[in-house]
Structure formats: C-alpha cells, structure tokens
Amino acid sequence: MSDSFLILGSNGQLGREFVKEFTARRIPFTAPDERDCDITSTETMATMLDGHRPSVVLNCAAYNAVDQAEAAPDTAYRINAEAVRTVAELCRQRRIMLVHYSSDYIFDGRKGSPYTEQDPAGPLNVYGRSKRAGEEAVLHAGGEHLLLRTSWVFGNGPQNFIHKLLQWSKKNPVLRLTADETSVPTCTLDIVDVTLDAVRMRLSGLYHLTNSGVASRYDWGRYVAEKLALSSEIQPASLDEFPSPARRPKYSAMSNAAMTSALGRPIPAWQDAVDRFLTVYPQH
Template sequence: MKYLIFGSKGQLAQEFINFFEKSSIQYKPLSKEELDVRDLDKVVNVVKEYKPDVIINCSAYNQVDRAQSFPEEAFSVNTLGVSNLGITCKEFKIFLVHYSTDYVFDGTKQDFYTEEDLPNPLNKYGESKLLGEFFIKNTLENYLIFRVSWVYGKGKQNFLYKLNQWAAANSMLKIAVDEFSVPTSTRTIVEITLKALKQGLTGLYHLTNSGYASRYEWSKEYLKLKQVDKLIYPAYQSDFNLPAKRPKWSVMSNQKISKILNTDIPLWNEELKLMVREMDI
C-alpha cells in the first residue's frame, strides 16, 4: 500500500508521517511549495509518477477570519483544490481520504451533531469546506471524509500553541465560555483513519475525541496540565468581535465510527493528558 500525502507541513500530516516512519509504510509527503492542489496538471503528473493507492489530503486553508475577508483564497484550496483531487482519484482509481470541519454546522442544534444532520455553515471557511465535501461525494465512490474539530498536536497551527503564546505575554487571559466543540488530537485522527482504511470503510464520518468542552474549559485543563498559573476570565464569543461568525455549539457525535470500528475513542481530557505527557505539546 502506497500513500501520497498532500499538505505535509501541517500538524495532521506530520502525525501521519511520524506513524508511517515508525511502521515502515511506503509514503510520499508533499508540501504546498512542492505541489499546490489548485494546479490540476501538477496533481495529475505526480499521481502518474508515484502511483499511490491512497491519497491523504491534509492540505487546507483554515484561516477562518481571513477567509471571511478574502473568500477566494479559501475556496481555491478547500473547494477547487479538493475538486482537483477528486477528478484525479477518479481517473486513476485512487482512494481519497479528506478532512472537513465542524464549522459546516450553524450551532443551533441542542444535541450532538450526527452525520445525518443538514449542514448550514455560518462563515466562508465553512462554506468552502462543505463545497469540498460536495465535490468528493459527487465525483467518487471510494473515499473517506472525516469531519474533525478543534484539532491539536505538535506544531504551531492550533489553539493550544496560541494559548501558550498568550499565557507567556499576559497575566490574564480572556477565553470564550459560550463556544463548545470537541478538542481532538492528531494522534486520535491518525489512529481512527488507519483503522477505517484497514476495514475498508467508505463515506462520511464524524471523527472526534469523546465528550465536549468549551474553549474556557479546554484552556483551563491544558494550563493546569502544563502547570501554568494564569487567571482565565470567562468571556463571551461576542466580546472578541471577530470577522467570521463561529457556531457556539458544534459538538459532533463520534458514535457512528466508534460502533462500526468497534473501538472506544478516548475522552478529550484523557487524550489531552496523554498528549501533554507523551508528546509535550
């Protein structure tokens, strides 16, 4: 089995690379600089040359607020780029793994979101990711789309890295107490993705750690584990006046994938402890 990874510099791709290195799995990682998914000809040429069995798409434009002001950037990567991958995978009969987001939902449901719930994104980023899903579903039969949320791991592209920076520079931190989702580790995503591939699953699934938290709860738990003593003020989402509107409740259920794979996905706080201890995030 040969894997081709797009977006190799991102935190999720790096987690795949670390796993593949330890497992002696054949793979080829490509960064945005080496291959831009928006360039269909280059995507086709690389696939022709390497002949992968599976493409793992970790490339994404995830600057949520910037996407609101410059939506063409988000749509070019998250929609056009994904469409290019779908076209290529169809032509060469390659299995595609793609990652979407909890931001396809509007936050109005008073329960866990399931795969059967209708999306209704509140911002341009969410719209661009939802359109990417649409193109895959309408192009391919052999694919896996995983909606993930509040992803963190080794690297600088996540909320916890920013939280560390804020804590180093400020004596008091304002964190939203009315924004809820599921903190999800890159390790969990990689483990479940590979289990799903091994069992031959196809389709769309919600892939998160278990349980849920507010950003405030997540921040408090993380800084406690890091033994960082800071005053964390419970602010409201509206206090930050950000360009892009976020869903206040984007908690997704992982029961479907857990049941199919017959696996227990760790609670977000249990996984966080392991990630802090074992990976020093």
C-alpha cells in the same frame, strides 16, 4: 497487499503527524513538499498520482484561516473546494481511495446537542461554506472515499490552542476564554490512528472523527492550564467579547458514535488526548 499513501499538505499539523506515524510504523508513503505539490494545480496533481501511484491519498491540505477567508473567499474556495473537486476526480479515474478532512464549521451551531452525520449543513462563514463545497465535491465525484469531519484540531507546532495558551500565559496574569463556544478538541495523534484503522477496514462515506466528549474553550483552557501548572487565572468569557470578521457556530460538537460503532472501539476522550499530546510533545 499493503497500502501506499500520498500525503497532501504534509507540512500542516495533521500532515506532519501522518509523516511521523508512517515513518515509525515503516508504512510506505510519499509526502511531497507543499511547494512541489500545490493541490490547486491539476497538472501537478495528475503527475504526482501517476508518478507515485498511491493506493490511498490523504488530503490534509486546506485553507484554514477562518477570519481571513471572509476577505479572501476566492482563495478559500480554490483550495477547499475547487482543488478538492479536481483531486477527487483524478483519484476516481485512477481508482485511488481519497481520504478528505472537513470541519465542524459546516454546521450553524443551533442544534444544541452533538451533530450527527444525518444533520443538515448550514455554514455561517466563508470558510465553512468552502469546506462544505469541498465535501460535496468529494461526494459527487463518485470515487472510493472517506470523508472525515473533525474539530478543534491540535497537533505539534505553533498554531495549536495549547501552544497559544502557554504563550499567552507568559504575558498575561488573566486569560479570558469563551465559555459559550462548544465543540470537541481533537488530537492529530487520534485522527491519524482512527484514519489508518478506517482505511484498513475500507470504511467509506461520511464520518465524524473527533475525540470523545464536548468542551468549551474555557473548559479546554482550564484543563490545559492545570496540566501545565500555568500561573494565569482562566476566566470565562463570551464570544461577543471578541468581535471577529467570521461568525462562528456557538455549538459545533459532533458525535463520533457512527465511527466508534464502525471501528468497534471507542475513541479516547479529549482530556486523555491532551494528556498523551503533552507527553509526546512537551510544551515549554
């Protein structure tokens, strides 16, 4: 029997990509409007699960405002940890598989080479600590789960780095991007594709789900600028030049080797993902 999916956070970058893909592939799904589906409400979540009876819940909802989280830890924890605990528990009780997404910001950035699933967490900021607490909640709930850590997510909409770069370049002849901040740009197109394969294979446990390769913001920006023929000059900068409320890991790239091995196929490089993204979602 084929799976039926419930998408939480369906208006976000990743949630929207699932909606688009399920619609295109004619896969049964429910994507309640976020206003009717607040994941912090236990009653709403229970009603939602009992009403729709999905076989898989995709939790794409999150509080992702890394800097604002420093001043709003209660909100970050309520959405990224406490709500996740409740959803995980409700799914376990109903034998529903839970797919939950976490972040490279659960690492402290000091390793200097790609993090594996065996490396210890050490978040530097409130957002990272709240996401780590969410991971622990999923693991402790003990139900069927896929915990997928991803990084530097870009999908359709105004909040992704590519869109922002394009807007900045319209106003600035020079753009300074951090060369000492490294991770893996990861496209929602590939997160959706890999997630659906992993669910179909009934993989379970913790995996890193990123595109392949590593990049600094400067590398990423230069690649995009060339593809979009931006007129701005892209210059390397240091993280220290941009003081922000939240400390960020300097190196949070993660290895996707465990996932590629489980899937039996590689995950495309981030450059390939940028190329496809720009074809599917032309930027103006």
